[in-house]
Amino acid sequence: MSSVQDTVFSIISKEAGIDIAKITPESTLKDLEIQSLDAVQIIFEIEDHYKITLPDRDPNFDTESVKGLVDAVEKLLAEKQAASPPA
């Protein structure tokens, strides 16, 4: 399990108040019975944690499922790293 996945799981668990054991990469937010306002809070907490901006309703990004969120974060982090000059 990647560290991004750990973090995304824990944010979802905390914001939606659901047991972390119930979350799998395959779950959609809908399966987890996460309401729209909780969903935008989850996305906000992920963005704030990683200092990234997840796109809004972009067909190239799946922000409906947990795996989709993890992939999106990893992709954006990779882009961010590529864009920043080497230390």
Add this chain to the structure above:
Amino acid sequence: MRRVAITGMGSISSLGHDAGEQWRAMREGRSGIGPIANIPTDLLNVKIAAEVRGYDPLKYFDSKRLILLDRVSQFALIAAREAVAQSGLTFSESNIGERTACIVGTGIGGENTHNEQSQRFYGDKNPRVHPLTIVRLMANAAACQITMEYKLTGPAFAVVSACASANHAMAQAFDMVRSGKVDFAVTGGTEACITVPTVKAWEAVRVTADDTCRPFCKQRRGMVLGEGAGIFVLEEYEHARKRGATILAEFAGSGMSADAGDIVLPSETGAAKALAAALRDARLEAGDIDYINAHGTGTPANDPTESKAIRRVFGGYANAVAVSSTKSMHGHALGAAGAIELVAAIGALREGVIPPTANFIDPDPECDLDYVPNVAREKKVRAVLSNSFAFGGLNAVIALKRFD
């Protein structure tokens, strides 16, 4: 029971600086949505809005007065002046001002002042905050400024219910005139909250569109922020008739409800309850309504829910009633929305023209009513409903009748 006439109408929005100009734009299906020009956009993801453009406050207010007025109060006063002038009433005569209520809705209040002073304090680290900050930003400022301009000494206050503020305010003013508590009211809604932090806050809710506002159609991507004001003069019907006033429409009734459910997701039941209550209060049947000015925000959630609520209340008449969202043209002016939309409702009643839902591409199977896509339609309009459904599940519907 006393009847209530609307004898004055004033408005300012992205579609124009007076009600007539805005009505012409709506009838032509012209949109006031465009790239944001009044504030810096470098930090914004959503770079479009329906801003009041080409606006010079000094055309309306001298600099001494202006220092007291947030943009939200300026808009309210401009609309009030137009409405009062049209009504032909002189509030200083025959104790009219003493018998007049002034009730103005706003969702936010003096957001520009709040933003400027916060920037000064936190951003510029300037410890001196302007001494008129409070009186400019308080949510009741617009209502107060109107009472002072016309010496209206009856009941006066602001009404706050997010996107339904204007309709709630006008419903309250209507009740006061109908019940005899007052004989006149100056009422409506005003909003001016297109600032960088507010736009960012709306972006964060993920309900704002980045292309344009396309209510009820399949390609809709959300709402577009607007701003402006609409103010109306309400008058006891017999008084208006006897003095030979031009009666723009009869304010026939209102219906209000709370979903008491989700803080953002709309409820079909709550909306239907307000629609049915408005019909009952106005002593109208669904078959009497020829036009509904929808809340129609263009969000994925509102439009199907609102359509289902209309279908539930209208039953067999649902296919016959024309429904349009003029937010496709003037954006979502939040606490002013219902008031700007009443200009559309009155225009439809008086001219027999239904303003269209602009920017409409393909129908959405979830939204199955007649939305008058893109082009206005001529149709005799006997009575209209105007819907506002706010975040927090606060619903207010207004019913108007044609005056013949």
